[in-house]
Every structure is written in C-alpha cells, then in structure tokens.
Amino acid sequence: MRLGVKLLLVVVAVVAAGVMIGFYVSHLTTLAGSPSYSVPVSGTKSHPVVNLEFQTVAAVGSKVSRNPDWVSYLVKTTSGWRRETVWDLPANATVHVTWLNFDGASGLRNPYYGLPQGIVGNQIRVDGKPARSIDPNDASHTFAVPALGIIVAAPGVADNAKNQCGYATYGCPMANAHRTIQFTFHTPAKGGHFRWQCFVPCAAGWVDGFGGPMQTIGYMDGFLNVKA
Amino acid sequence: MASQPTAATPPSDSTNHGLRVVAAWLVLSAIATPLVAIYVGPLIPPGNASVQGQGQVFDNQVMTSLVTPILCLMVVFFAYGLVRFHANRNEAILDGPPLRNDARVQLFWIVITMTMVLFLAGFGTFELLKDGSGGGQGPNPIASPSGHHPLQVQVIGQQWQFTYRYPSLHGLESNQLYLPANTEVELHVTSLDVIHSFWAVELGVKADANPGVDNVAYVETKNPTVFHVRCAELCGLWHGYMFNNGYVVSRGGFDAWAAKQEKIFASIKPFMNRAPDQGGAPYAHSYLPAPGGGPPPVRAG
Numbered sequence: 001m002r003l004g005v006k007l008l009l010v011v012v013a014v015v016a017a018g019v020m021i022g023f024y025v026s027h028l029t030t031l032a033g034s035p036s037y038s039v040p041v042s043g044t045k046s047h048p049v050v051n052l053e054f055q056t057v058a059a060v061g062s063k064v065s066r067n068p069d070w071v072s073y074l075v076k077t078t079s080g081w082r083r084e085t086v087w088d089l090p091a092n093a094t095v096h097v098t099w100l101n102f103d104g105a106s107g108l109r110n111p112y113y114g115l116p117q118g119i120v121g122n123q124i125r126v127d128g129k130p131a132r133s134i135d136p137n138d139a140s141h142t143f144a145v146p147a148l149g150i151i152v153a154a155p156g157v158a159d160n161a162k163n164q165c166g167y168a169t170y171g172c173p174m175a176n177a178h179r180t181i182q183f184t185f186h187t188p189a190k191g192g193h194f195r196w197q198c199f200v201p202c203a204a205g206w207v208d209g210f211g212g213p214m215q216t217i218g219y220m221d222g223f224l225n226v227k228a
Numbered sequence: 229m230a231s232q233p234t235a236a237t238p239p240s241d242s243t244n245h246g247l248r249v250v251a252a253w254l255v256l257s258a259i260a261t262p263l264v265a266i267y268v269g270p271l272i273p274p275g276n277a278s279v280q281g282q283g284q285v286f287d288n289q290v291m292t293s294l295v296t297p298i299l300c301l302m303v304v305f306f307a308y309g310l311v312r313f314h315a316n317r318n319e320a321i322l323d324g325p326p327l328r329n330d331a332r333v334q335l336f337w338i339v340i341t342m343t344m345v346l347f348l349a350g351f352g353t354f355e356l357l358k359d360g361s362g363g364g365q366g367p368n369p370i371a372s373p374s375g376h377h378p379l380q381v382q383v384i385g386q387q388w389q390f391t392y393r394y395p396s397l398h399g400l401e402s403n404q405l406y407l408p409a410n411t412e413v414e415l416h417v418t419s420l421d422v423i424h425s426f427w428a429v430e431l432g433v434k435a436d437a438n439p440g441v442d443n444v445a446y447v448e449t450k451n452p453t454v455f456h457v458r459c460a461e462l463c464g465l466w467h468g469y470m471f472n473n474g475y476v477v478s479r480g481g482f483d484a485w486a487a488k489q490e491k492i493f494a495s496i497k498p499f500m501n502r503a504p505d506q507g508g509a510p511y512a513h514s515y516l517p518a519p520g521g522g523p524p525p526v527r528a529g
Contacts, residue, residue: 109420110384112391112401115496122492132495146389146469149403195469199386201421210387210421215465 036086036225037077041093048093055081055178056141056154056198058103060219061167070213071103071141071202071220074171081171085196085222092189092228097152099181102165102172103140105156106202106209111136113199118150120184126155127180140179142199145224148188153200154181191228197221245312253304257297265293274432277455277476279448280362281432287355294344364417364426364435364443373446378412381405385417385424385437388466390457394486399500402489405474408482409452417443425461428474434460449476 043049053076062068064083074081089095108114114136116124124131140156157164157177165172172178198220201209213219269289274281315321355361360371382393383405393401405428407413417426417435424437426445430453435445452475459470477485 110386110391111499112403112496114499115493117403117492133499136499144389146403146472151403195466197388197466199389208421210464214387221465 035084036088036223037075037082037084038088039075040078041090043094046092048090050089050093050095051098052087052089052095053098053100055100055168055171056103057165057168057172059167061169063169067212067219068167069205070216071204072168072213072218073220073222074168076171081168083218085218085220086225087222088225088227089187091187091191091226093187094184095187096184097143097182099143099152099154099183100172100174101140101154101156101179101181102168102176103156103202104159104164105138105140106200108136108139108142108153108200110199113142113144113151114139114153116152116183118145118148118185119152120186123183124152125180125182139200141202141220143196144199145194145196147192147194148185148224150185150196151199152181152183155179187224187226189228191226194224194226195221196224245308249304249308252308253297253301256300256304260300261293261296264296265289268292273429275430276450277430277453278362278432278450280359280446281430282450283355283359283361284432287352287361290351291348294348359448360446362432362434362445362447364445367442367444369444369446371446372414372444373412373448376412378414378446379408380414380416381407383415383417383426383435383437385419385421385426385459385463387421387464388459388470390424390426390459390470390472397486397490399497400486400490400493401496401500402493403472404485404489405457405472406482406485407449407474407476408479409449409476411479412446412448415445415447417445422463423461424459424463424470427458427460428455429458430455431474431476436461452477452481 039050039052041048041050055074055076056071057074058071059069060067060072060074060083065072072083073085074083075085075087077084114134116122116132116134122132126134134153134155136153138155139153142151142153144151157179161177163175163177165176165178198214201214202220203209203212203214206212206214214221217223269292270285272285272288272292274284276282276285313324356363357371359373360369365371380395382395384391384393384401389403390405391401391403392405393399415426415433415435417437418441419437419439421439423439425434426437427434428447431447431449433445433447435443437443455474455476457472457474459467461467463470
C-alpha cells in the first residue's frame with residue numbers, strides 16, 4: 001500500500017473516531033440515557049396548556065435507583081410518579097406547575113436564588129399563600145432554567161415535622177409532611193433543549209453538597225424539550 | 229538523518245543556497261508582514277468592544293507581525309529544501325556534506341531570539357501594567373485606574389450560572405450583566421463552590437473565579453454592544469451550558485434597567501447581605517455597599 005493511501009486512512013480513522021467521541025460525549029451531556037416524558041397537553045393548538053406536577057424527595061429508594069439515598073425529582077406521569085427529569089413540553093405553552101416538596105431545608109449558597117423570577121407575575125404560591133421571595137435559609141431546592149431566566153426556590157419541611165417521608169420509591173404519599181409550591185411559566189415560541197437544575201447544594205454526603213445527584217441527569221438536573 | 233550512503237561522492241555545488249534562502253525570505257517577509265499587520269491583525273479576537281479588548285487586539289497585531297518573518301523563514305527554508313534537494317525517482321541517495329560549526333550563525337541566532345524575547349517581555353509587562361489588560365489581578369491589583377470611581381460589579385460563579393451584584397445600586401443582584409457605555413468597571417470575581425473562570429469574550433476580560441477569593445479585573449467599556457459571557461474553567465457536568473449574553477448600554481438605558489431590576493429585587497433584598505450569624509446565607513461572599521465610595525469591604529461567610 002502506498003504511503004499516501006496509508007496516511008489518508010489514518011486521517012480518516014482519526015476524524016471518524018473524533019466524530020464518534022463527540023457524539024458520545026454530546027449524548028452523555030444532553031439526555032444521558034434518561035427517557036423523556038411527554039407531559040399531557042390540554043387547551044388549543046395555538047395556546048396549549050400543561051399541568052406539570054413534580055415532587056422533590058430526600059431519598060428515592062432502592063426500587064427506582066441504584067443510589068437509594070440520593071435526593072431526587074420525581075415527575076407525575078399517567079402511570080404514577082417516575083424518576084425522569086427530561087420533559088417534553090409544547091412551545092408557546094402556559095405551564096402550570098405544582099411542586100410538592102417532601103425534603104427539609106438546607107439553605108441557599110446565594111440568597112439571590114430565593115427570588116422567584118421568569119414566571120408569571122414573578123410570584124409563587126406556597127401552601128396556598130402568595131409569596132414574592134423565600135427566606136434563603138429555608139430553601140430546600142430550586143427549580144431553575146437558566147436559559148429561560150426561571151428561578152423558583154421551594155421552602156423545606158420543618159425539621160420537627162411529623163410523619164416525614166422516608167424512601168420515596170414511587171412517590172411520597174400526600175399524607176407525609178410536605179410543602180406545596182405553585183407557579184406558572186410560559187415556554188418560548190421557538191423550540192429547543194433547555195437545561196434545568198437545582199441550585200441548592202443538596203447532595204448529602206458529597207463534598208460541599210455537590211456531586212452525585214447534583215451532577216447526574218435523572219435526579220437534580222434535567223431538560224425541558226420544548227417542541228415547536 | 230543518517231541513511232545508508234552509497235559509494236557515490238556528492239557532486240561539488242558552488243551555488244550559495246544560504247544567500248538564496250535569505251533573499252527569498254526577505255522578499256516574502258517584506259510582502260507578508262505588512263499584509264498580516266494591516267489586514268489580519270485587526271481581525272484577531274477579542275475585538276474593540278472595550279479599551280482592554282482594543283489593547284489586546286493591538287498586542288496580537290504586534291505579536292503576529294513579529295512572528296510572520298519567522299514563519300516566512302521556515303516556509304522558505306522547507307520549500308527551498310524540498311525543491312532544490314529532493315531526490316529524483318531511481319536516483320541514488322547521497323548523503324549531504326557534513327555540518328560544521330559556524331560561530332557567526334550561532335551568535336546571530338542567539339542575539340536575534342534574545343532580543344525578541346526581551347522585547348516581548350518588556351512589551352507584555354508594559355501592556356499589563358498599563359491597565360491590567362482585562363485580566364484578573366487577584367485581591368490586590370497592581371494595575372488599577374487612578375483618579376476615578378469605577379462602577380463596581382461583583383461577579384459570582386456557582387454551578388452553573390454567573391450572577392452579578394452592584395454595590396453602588398444598593399447591593400442589587402441580577403442574573404443579567406448590564407454595563408453602561410464609556411465607563412470604567414471594577415469587576416470582583418469570586419465563586420461559591422468550585423473554580424470557575426469569568427470570560428467576557430468581546431470585552432477582553434478573563435478572571436478566575438475561586439471560592440473565597442476576590443479576583444479584581446478592570447475594564448473600560450466603549451459603545452453599546454452585546455458580548456458573550458462564558459465559563460472558561462471546566463467546572464462540572466453543565467460547564468458547557470454556563471454562558472449568557474452581557475450588554476453594554478447607554479447611561480440612560482443602564483439607569484432604566486437598574487430601576488426595573490431594583491423593583492424586582494426589592495422582595496429578596498431584606499435577605500441579602502446578612503452576616504451568617506444574623507441569619508444570612510452561610511456560604512455567600514458578599515459586598516456591602518461602600519459608604520462614600522471606595523472599595524467595598526468583602527465579607528466572607
């Protein structure tokens with residue numbers, strides 16, 4: 001085989017390997033094998049309405065995770081509560097969120113994230129009462145979509161609350177102590193993948209509360225797949 | 229490269245190859261260097277969105293102009309060697325004449341490279357000391373603007389978003405970076421968790437964001453523009469998503485933005501800037517607005 005042909009083959013192999021590695025890394029940092037859940041849509045085609053309901057739980061349990069002690073989000077699906085954090089939403093939709101927090105407070109690193117933003121009226125309802133801010137020390141988790149400017153913090157369950165939820169498994173029952181946070185936001189008119197995350201360093205057992213569930217899709221991070 | 233020489237003796241060659249190479253190099257350099265300096269240099273990032281960015285463009289212009297003759301020499305040398313000394317097919321491989329020490333060439337090479345290195349060291353030091361060149365200078369900056377009260381902005385990195393505090397706007401914090409045009413800005417860059425790096429690309433600002441460290445960088449904005457902010461330090465799963473846009477706006481536009489933000493900020497303000505022992509967030513490194521101007525005190529939680 002001529003030297004030129006050999007060199008060409010080497011170049012082609014290197015380029016192909018680079019592209020494949022690129023796709024692999026891209027896959028890891030986008031969906032990471034986490035299945036997406038298409039949230040049911042009501043309303044009209046031009047003005048879709050979505051009721052999104054999720055929980056935050058202190059420990060997911062061994063039946064739904066190899067890491068039973070990890071803190072996590074769970075989304076309410078038509079087949080019950082599931083540990084999935086990639087959600088399909090229509091573009092230009094009104095999304096009514098009901099967030100049930102069963103976890104205690106661990107506090108925000110930056111108190112600024114106690115300010116609800118990027119949502120309708122910049123106001124949330126906590127246990128039915130309107131609120132324009134959350135005491136940063138009472139914050140348990142946040143639901144934040146940086147690219148959409150959405151930041152919402154949830155206050156935690158009191159340390160001495162009775163009947164606290166242990167391992168959630170398929171969702172903590174409503175009889176357990178929890179806080180209810182409600183708010184509404186609009187998805188953009190243009191589709192796209194929008195990363196969401198928790199800003200509270202809530203990964204117990206990890207250095208400074210980061211790592212583990214904070215760095216793994218399917219727990220405290222996810223995507224909104226907005227489809228135009 | 230030692231190949232097995234044949235018994236053949238190299239034919240004598242009276243051509244002065246060195247002179248040819250030098251002549252070709254001088255001609256190519258005389259053409260390429262001005263072209264690079266005039267047409268390529270100004271296109272090198274970061275651009276002219278700030279005084280520091282403009283300075284960096286000038287620095288890049290100088291360095292690319294200096295490196296062009298060196299590149300030309302290499303190109304000419306290799307091209308001449310390939311054309312003049314390549315072996316034809318089926319031609320016997322002949323070893324070249326042995327290399328001999330030449331003190332003049334050595335001296336010339338040492339003097340030229342030393343001059344260039346010393347010039348660049350002096351030039352770089354002067355440029356850095358002039359205005360900091362948009363780089364982070366640590367908590368005690370050496371190159372700081374004198375006789376002015378720059379707009380202070382604290383840049384706070386957290387996995388995975390930057391937020392910005394304005395001590396002169398009563399501690400206003402926002403996830404949007406707005407700066408007034410034609411204004412000196414003093415950036416205090418820090419982090420609440422891991423190491424990040426604040427990179428305002430078109431402004432020519434790059435400063436490491438280390439937990440517990442106040443890294444000061446200066447920038448003087450020019451005309452209204454949009455610039456990109458990115459994290460330039462691998463900081464975890466979503467490092468690649470840690471970016472947003474920043475805006476240099478007119479003074480009126482900045483005041484209007486600040487007024488709007490202050491309204492939004494009012495509801496969280498009572499919880500900001502509290503010391504940890506007063507119920508403040510335990511990890512927040514925050515500034516208190518400085519009474520009467522001057523550097524604000526840093527309070528580490």
